Structure formats: C-alpha cells, structure tokens
Amino acid sequence: MPVAYGVIAILVVLGVAALLMYNSLVGKRNQVSNIFGTMDAMLKKRWDLVPNLTAAVKGYMTHERQVLEQVTAMRSQIRPEARGMDEKVAFDNQVSKAFGQVFLAVEAYPQLKASDHFLHLQRTLVELEEQISAARRAFNASVTDYNNAVEMFPTNVMASLFGFQRKTLFEIQDPQRQAPSVSGPLR
Amino acid sequence: MKTMDQLREFYQTELLPDLRALEDKRKAAVKQLLIVGGAALAIALLLLVLLVRAGPVGFILVAVLLIGAGVLGTRMTRGYRSVFKVTVIARLVRFIDENLCYSPDQGIPKSVFQTADLYKQHIDRYRSEDQVTGKVGATEIAFSEVHAEYKTKDNKGHTDWHTIFRGILFAGDFNKAFRGKTVVLPDMAERLLGSLGQKLQSWTPGRDDLIKLEDPEFEREFVVYSTDQIEARYILSTSLMERILQFKRKTGKRIYLSFVGSKVFVAIPYTKNLFEPRLFSTLLDLGPIAQYFEDLQVAVGIVDDMNLNTRIWSKS
Numbered sequence: 450m451p452v453a454y455g456v457i458a459i460l461v462v463l464g465v466a467a468l469l470m471y472n473s474l475v476g477k478r479n480q481v482s483n484i485f486g487t488m489d490a491m492l493k494k495r496w497d498l499v500p501n502l503t504a505a506v507k508g509y510m511t512h513e514r515q516v517l518e519q520v521t522a523m524r525s526q527i528r529p530e531a532r533g534m535d536e537k538v539a540f541d542n543q544v545s546k547a548f549g550q551v552f553l554a555v556e557a558y559p560q561l562k563a564s565d566h567f568l569h570l571q572r573t574l575v576e577l578e579e580q581i582s583a584a585r586r587a588f589n590a591s592v593t594d595y596n597n598a599v600e601m602f603p604t605n606v607m608a609s610l611f612g613f614q615r616k617t618l619f620e621i622q623d624p625q626r627q628a629p630s631v632s633g634p635l636r
Numbered sequence: 637m638k639t640m641d642q643l644r645e646f647y648q649t650e651l652l653p654d655l656r657a658l659e660d661k662r663k664a665a666v667k668q669l670l671i672v673g674g675a676a677l678a679i680a681l682l683l684l685v686l687l688v689r690a691g692p693v694g695f696i697l698v699a700v701l702l703i704g705a706g707v708l709g710t711r712m713t714r715g716y717r718s719v720f721k722v723t724v725i726a727r728l729v730r731f732i733d734e735n736l737c738y739s740p741d742q743g744i745p746k747s748v749f750q751t752a753d754l755y756k757q758h759i760d761r762y763r764s765e766d767q768v769t770g771k772v773g774a775t776e777i778a779f780s781e782v783h784a785e786y787k788t789k790d791n792k793g794h795t796d797w798h799t800i801f802r803g804i805l806f807a808g809d810f811n812k813a814f815r816g817k818t819v820v821l822p823d824m825a826e827r828l829l830g831s832l833g834q835k836l837q838s839w840t841p842g843r844d845d846l847i848k849l850e851d852p853e854f855e856r857e858f859v860v861y862s863t864d865q866i867e868a869r870y871i872l873s874t875s876l877m878e879r880i881l882q883f884k885r886k887t888g889k890r891i892y893l894s895f896v897g898s899k900v901f902v903a904i905p906y907t908k909n910l911f912e913p914r915l916f917s918t919l920l921d922l923g924p925i926a927q928y929f930e931d932l933q934v935a936v937g938i939v940d941d942m943n944l945n946t947r948i949w950s951k952s
Contacts, residue, residue, distance in 0.1 A: 480865075487866055576949045579812070583870035590848050591865070 470607045477595040481616060484591050488584035492541050495577045499544070502570055506551060509561040548574065585619050592616045637937060638732055643929050646731050647922055654723050659919045665716040666915060669709050676705030713915060720913040728929055729768055732936050736770035743767045743780040744805050752901035753819060754892040756842050757800045761785045766911045772936060773945035779806040779935045781910045803905040806935050810900045812949045816863035817844065818871050820880065820893040823859040851877045857884060871895050876942065883941045887934055902938055
C-alpha cells in the first residue's frame with residue numbers, strides 16, 4: 450500500500466511540474482507575440498510617415514528623383530496583407546534605408562532642412578526610431594528567453610512533445626551594419 | 637561643468653574674504669562651546685562627588701545637566717551653521733550654475749521619495765534638508781540630502797532605528813516621455829548566484845517584470861524591473877546603460893535609479909552628514925571647500941552624465 454501512495458505522489462509531482470513547464474512555455478511564446486505586435490504597430494507608424502516625407506521634400510529634391518521614386522515605390526509595396534514576420538522585417542529594412550538616403554540628401558538643401566515641417570518630421574522619425582529600436586531589443590530578449598526554454602532541459606522535453614518551435618531573432622540586414630558613407634553629399 | 641582650477645580661483649577671489657569673517661565667527665562659537673562644555677563638565681563632576689550618596693537621584697541630575705549643556709551647545713552653534721550655509725554652500729551652488737537655488741532648511745518631500753519607489757521598506761522617520769533646485773540647460777532638477785529610517789522593537793520594548801537610505805536624492809526631468817515605471821537597482825543576487833540569482837530576481841515580491849538587458853556588464857551591476865518591457869528599453873538605451881555604468885564607476889557607490897512620470901530619480905548613498913560645517917577645523921583651507929564642491933558637482937553633474945539635455949526626442 451505505501452508503495453502505491455509513493456507512486457501516486459511521484460506522479461502528482463511530475464504532473465504538476467509538467468503543467469508548470471507547459472504554462473511557462475506558453476507564457477513565453479505569448480510574450481514574444483505580444484512584443485512583436487507592439488513592434489509591428491510602431492513599424493506601421495513609421496511607414497505612415499512615408500507620404501508625409503515625400504510631400505515635404507517634393508518641391509526641393511527635383512534631382513533626387515531616384516530617392517523619391519524609391520520611397521513612393523516602397524510605400525506601394527507595403528500591403529496590409531503582408532502579414533509574415535520575415536516580410537515585415539524586410540520592408541522595415543527597406544524603409545530604414547530609404548529614410549537614410551533622404552536624410553543624407555537633405556544636407557544639400559539648407560532651406561528644406563530648416564523648414565518647420567521637415568524638422569517636425571525628422572523629430573518624429575528620430576522618436577520612432579528610438580522606440581522601434583527598443584521594441585526590437587525587447588523582441589530579441591523575449592525570443593531568447595523563449596528559445597532557451599525550448600532548448601534547455603527539462604523544458605525542452607515539453608517543448609518537443611507539444612511542438613514548440615525555435616523562433617528567429619530580429620536581425621539588422623548587412624547593409625545597415627556598415628557605417629553610413631558621408632562622402633556622397635560632400636562630393 | 638566647473639573645474640578644480642576654476643574653483644581655486646573662485647575661492648581666492650570671492651570666497652576667501654568672507655571666509656575670513658566667518659572664521660572669526662567659528663572661533664567665537666568654538667570658544668563659547670568650550671566654556672559651556674567645560675563649565676557643565678566641572679559642575680557635573682562636582683555634583684557627582686557631592687551627591688555620591690544620593691544614589692540614582694544624583695546620577696539623574698548629572699544626566700539632565702549634561703543633556704541641557706548639549707542642547708545649549710547645539711543652539712549656540714545653530715547661528716554659525718546657518719551663516720556658514722549661506723556664505724559657503726549657497727555660493728558654491730551658484731558658482732556651479734547660477735540658475736540653481738539653494739535652500740538649507742528645505743528638502744525633497746517624503747511623497748517624492750516614495751514616488752521614486754527605490755526602496756520597498758516602510759518609512760517611520762524621514763528627514764530632508766539642503767535642497768538645490770533649478771534648471772541646468774533644458775533640464776529641471778532638484779536634489780537634497782535625505783535620511784529615511786524604519787524602526788523595530790525588541791521583546792523588551794526597546795526601539796531601534798535602521799537607515800533605509802541616507803545620502804543625496806536627485807530628481808530630474810527625463811529627456812524622453814514615458815508612462816510606466818522602471819527601476820534600476822544594484823545587483824546582488826546575480827553577481828553571487830549567476831543565473832539562479834536571476835531566476836530569484838524574477839520572483840522578487842512587490843517588483844514589476846524583470847527586464848533582461850543585452851549589456852552583460854550592466855546586467856552584472858544592476859537589476860532592472862519595469863511595468864513595460866519595451867518602455868524600459870526605450871528609456872535604457874545602450875548609450876544610457878553605458879553612461880549609468882560610468883557614473884557608478886565615477887562615484888564608486890551603490891547607486892539606485894528609477895524612471896517614473898517622465899522623471900529620473902537617482903539615489904546616491906553617503907554615510908556622512910553632507911554640507912555641514914566642521915566646527916573644529918579651520919575654514920581657511922581649500923580642502924573641505926573642495927569636498928563640498930565635489931559632493932555638489934556629483935549631483936549637478938548627473939544632467940551631463942546622463943545626457944539629459946539632449947532633446948532630440950518627442951519631449952522638448
């Protein structure tokens with residue numbers, strides 16, 4: 450009889466442990482999607498700045514057609530149906546690049562650079578960039594936390610049983626890792 | 637920021653003439669104190685000899701006499717203390733930044749200390765003095781000396797007072813707008829116990845979510861709790877983390893920080909009573925003046941150290 454009680458006790462402890470591990474995995478996964486949601490909202494806010502920026506620079510940057518075209522082309526590319534995380538990350542990188550080019554080119558137009566509208570846009574963008582960077586870091590931290598749980602013993606047993614997959618970190622693409630060239634506007 | 641050379645020049649040209657006058661006051665105060673103290677001691681000794689047979693009553697009389705002399709002595713030096721604060725500390729504050737204002741008898745209120753949420757301990761006694769307020773560049777700041785304590789009673793009913801925090805509490809307008817609360821505390825558990833320590837930190841009662849940051853050195857020195865994972869990182873940018881580490885190294889103290897209601901609070905512990913005159917050492921020496929100056933500079937310098945005047949974000 451005592452043996453049976455012992456076995457029941459062990460089973461209960463194991464059951465509770467499994468339940469806690471499962472719940473912690475779900476919690477971590479939800480944390481990842483929650484932070485991704487916030488980050489996505491911030492990225493959308495930045496995408497919404499594209500038409501404003503285009504309107505602001507249009508009168509000045511007659512020669513920067515290429516940059517302008519790129520920006521507007523990108524705007525049309527950003528479709529609401531683009532729901533996949535990878536696609537969003539790729540769009541985000543392109544938008545960053547285009548913004549970078551416009552702000553680099555604006556150095557040649559002191560009048561535009563000093564205009565209230567442009568300054569306001571620049572300020573909004575700097576703020577958004579800071580928030581997006583914070584969201585990226587939060588996202589990566591939550592993914593690391595989740596991935597550790599998926600791969601480390603003993604939670605990895607539960608993860609493989611219930612099909613919890615590793616998630617990828619938000620990485621900045623190679624061109625953005627390079628230091629921006631300042632030789633362009635100085636030439 | 638003012639340099640030591642600038643202080644030396646200020647000391648020679650502006651402070652020294654007034655310090656000479658103050659030095660006479662100090663000597664007079666010391667003299668009075670010695671007379672009162674000496675007289676009290678002599679009477680006490682005499683009473684002890686005379687009343688040795690009176691038993692406990694004699695001792696009580698002597699104790700009352702000595703306490704009375706102590707109170708009288710403090711009263712007598714109070715005048716000197718307030719003149720000292722106006723002559724030395726107030727002028728040092730204005731020398732550091734002329735937009736700053738010093739009030740010796742005011743301090744950061746208890747409610748602000750509690751809002752900062754740096755310590756969870758219940759406060760039973762709170763004192764604050766030596767407040768400095770004003771604007772450094774675009775940043776509104778206030779700091780003061782603060783002493784917060786809690787009490788315990790043993791089974792004999794004896795009350796013991798324990799310090800929660802003693803030192804400088806700094807409150808400054810932060811350069812980014814935010815809604816939540818982020819607290820940065822010195823890390824003990826993680827340094828001692830590694831990842832197990834981090835696990836324990838995530839269960840700390842009364843604190844919000846544990847924030848794991850990327851900078852390993854910052855993580856070793858500090859533990860961060862916040863109501864918002866993203867906002868905590870918006871506030872603690874990689875550059876601010878580096879600046880906080882540098883500030884910690886510079887002061888060599890266990891610093892506490894919190895970010896509440898778009899404000900930054902920094903608590904720097906000190907064991908000494910700050911900005912008080914030293915009655916028994918001369919004023920005509922740059923050494924102690926330089927010490928007051930450095931203690932003030934640490935607090936005012938937070939604006940530069942944390943880059944609070946950079947207003948490139950939405951908050952202007």
